[in-house]
Every structure is written in structure tokens, then in C-alpha cells.
Amino acid sequence: MAKPKVAFYWCASCGGCEEAVIDLNEDILKVTDAVDIVLWPVALDFKKKDVEALSDGEIAVSFINGAVRLAEQEEWVNLLRQKSGLVVAVGSSAHLGGIPGLGNFWTRETLFQRAYIEVPSVENPEGILPQEKTDIGIGELTLPKFYDTVKTLDQTIPVDYYLPGCPPPPDLIMNAINAILTGQLPEKGAVLAPNKAQCDTCPLNETKPEKISIAGIKRPWQIKIDPEKCFLLQGLICLGPATRSGCGETCIRANMPCRGCFGPIDGVVDQGARGLSAIASLLGLEAEEKMPDEDVKKLISQIADPAGTFYRFSLPSSLLRRKRIS
Ligand code: SF4
Numbered sequence: 001m002a003k004p005k006v007a008f009y010w011c012a013s014c015g016g017c018e019e020a021v022i023d024l025n026e027d028i029l030k031v032t033d034a035v036d037i038v039l040w041p042v043a044l045d046f047k048k049k050d051v052e053a054l055s056d057g058e059i060a061v062s063f064i065n066g067a068v069r070l071a072e073q074e075e076w077v078n079l080l081r082q083k084s085g086l087v088v089a090v091g092s093s094a095h096l097g098g099i100p101g102l103g104n105f106w107t108r109e110t111l112f113q114r115a116y117i118e119v120p121s122v123e124n125p126e127g128i129l130p131q132e133k134t135d136i137g138i139g140e141l142t143l144p145k146f147y148d149t150v151k152t153l154d155q156t157i158p159v160d161y162y163l164p165g166c167p168p169p170p171d172l173i174m175n176a177i178n179a180i181l182t183g184q185l186p187e188k189g190a191v192l193a194p195n196k197a198q199c200d201t202c203p204l205n206e207t208k209p210e211k212i213s214i215a216g217i218k219r220p221w222q223i224k225i226d227p228e229k230c231f232l233l234q235g236l237i238c239l240g241p242a243t244r245s246g247c248g249e250t251c252i253r254a255n256m257p258c259r260g261c262f263g264p265i266d267g268v269v270d271q272g273a274r275g276l277s278a279i280a281s282l283l284g285l286e287a288e289e290k291m292p293d294e295d296v297k298k299l300i301s302q303i304a305d306p307a308g309t310f311y312r313f314s315l316p317s318s319l320l321r322r323k324r325i326s
């Protein structure tokens, strides 16, 4: 019997989700025994024409990581959607926009200005910026269009399932592959991870108070972190209350607060707003006996880069989506 065909593709990502597939270690042999990989740009030399030659729906499942930033990525994901029975958004960039989605705080022009002209390591006195077409005498070189706005995968094509994380841990990837191979999948649209918040599974949960009174908000490098105490109690922003569990509390067990890469639990439309509201209520900012405005302002001003902190992985999928372009 023919093995099911599987594709792996990457869009705007750092490559970490590709590494996570390699991190399956010897389990990757089970995967290659069970499926026929028809596309995997990071590891195998298949071409676009190979995918175009397949029938519609012939690929059983495409695992696509990364956000959609370029016209080329948009073309590829549309092609894979057409050729695939199932599409799984892998990792926080495909799922929510991820770190590349922070580019939505700027425009293409301001990003190019920074990356190709201003950064100290760049030597570009003529201010040359990437062009979509460049005549080189013997022909024309082309680059794909760079969009102003980063999109999540499901803002571009319909997505069947989501594998969260930056990157998703190997056990969740393997569970997803097994569920697909055995047809034991949940309802379409599901995130393939537990529908519980990090705080519910966190080993420090017992020390998390109902309300906290802290003198100031700190960044991890500013204090010696006590590994036995809830990070919030130590004045560190931990997005555990607003983040889905399933990563094995990787950061927390390494003595670092959760930064939110698994995204929100079901039903939460804006992870950043949920994080802000969870922390505001813990700090008593929503209590009847309100903190004096001056103290609130002082505390809030101590949060470095609040937008980047609360929307680190989820800006394109949030209600904000991007900074307004005037
Ligand atoms: S806020 Fe963070 S450290 Fe505290 S219980 Fe929740 S996940 Fe754990």
C-alpha cells in the first residue's frame, strides 16, 4: 500500500521548527518509515514543479511553519493548501505570527531602513535596498514582494490544526503525526496541546498568591531568581496565566518566566490583553481599593517594552494586528 505523502514547508521563521523535527531523534526513522516525504526544503531537494505535478489533495498533510511575509510564501502555502488533505500550522509564527510578527510594529520602509542602512554592522553608503527586479545586463534578477504586514498562516489559507510553541516540543509533534496516521484527530481547528493554562501545570503554582503586592517590576537579569517561588511574586512578568500549557514548562523549569509562546487557551481572542488583565488583577489594579494612580504609573513604567512583552508571539493574531499605517 502506498504510504501517505507528507510535506514540510517553512515561511517567515528562524528555522527552529525545522530543528524541532530533527529533535525527534530516532523517532524520525519511524516517521520516514510510515510516510513518503514529498517536500522538505531544509533537508531534501524537491522543487516547486514536483509539488505542482501532484494531484489536488494528494499530499495527506502539510506541516507549515513560519508566518507569511513574502509573496513567494503566499504562493507556496496556496499551492500546498490545494495539494493537501490537511494543513497543520506548526509553531507560534504560523499559529499566531510569532517573533517575525513583531515586524507589524513597523512598516516595510522602516524595517528596510533599519536592517540595510542603520545597523552598525552594515556598510551601505549608497543606501541600496532590496529591489523586486534588478537588471544585470544578461537578464533580470527577481526577489519576492516583501509585504508591509506579517500574517498568520490562517489569515492566508484555511488551516486544519495548530501545533503551538516556539518551537513545538518533539513529543507534541510526534503525538500529532501519530494522531494523523491513525486518524485519531480532534475536531478541525483544534490546537494540538492541552487546553489548560501554564499556571495550572506549573511546579511553582502553590506559591502563586491570589493578590500580590510588589515594590517594582524587574527583568530576569536584574535579580537573583528564586527557583522555588512564582515569578510574579518576585516582580517578574510571567505570562503563565495567559498561556496554554503543553511545553512541559520548559522555561519555568529553567528558572525563566513564561513568555507566552504556546499562545492562549481556547476562546481567548487576544493573548496580550488576557496577559495584561491577568497581571493587572493580580496586582490589585482592578480591586475596589485601587492602588493610587501614581503608584500604578510607576509600576507600569517599569515594564520594558510592554507591547513586545505582552504580544511577543501573537501580534498578527491579536485584535491590534499591526501598528496603524497612516
Ligand atoms: S505566574 Fe508563572 S511562575 Fe507563577 S504559577 Fe503561573 S506559570 Fe508558574
Ligand code: SF4
Residues within 6 Å of the ligand: 165, 166, 198, 243, 244, 247, 248, 249, 250, 251, 252, 257, 258, 259, 260, 261, 262, 263
Ligand atoms: S514556558 Fe512559556 S515561553 Fe517557555 S516554552 Fe512554555 S509556553 Fe513557551
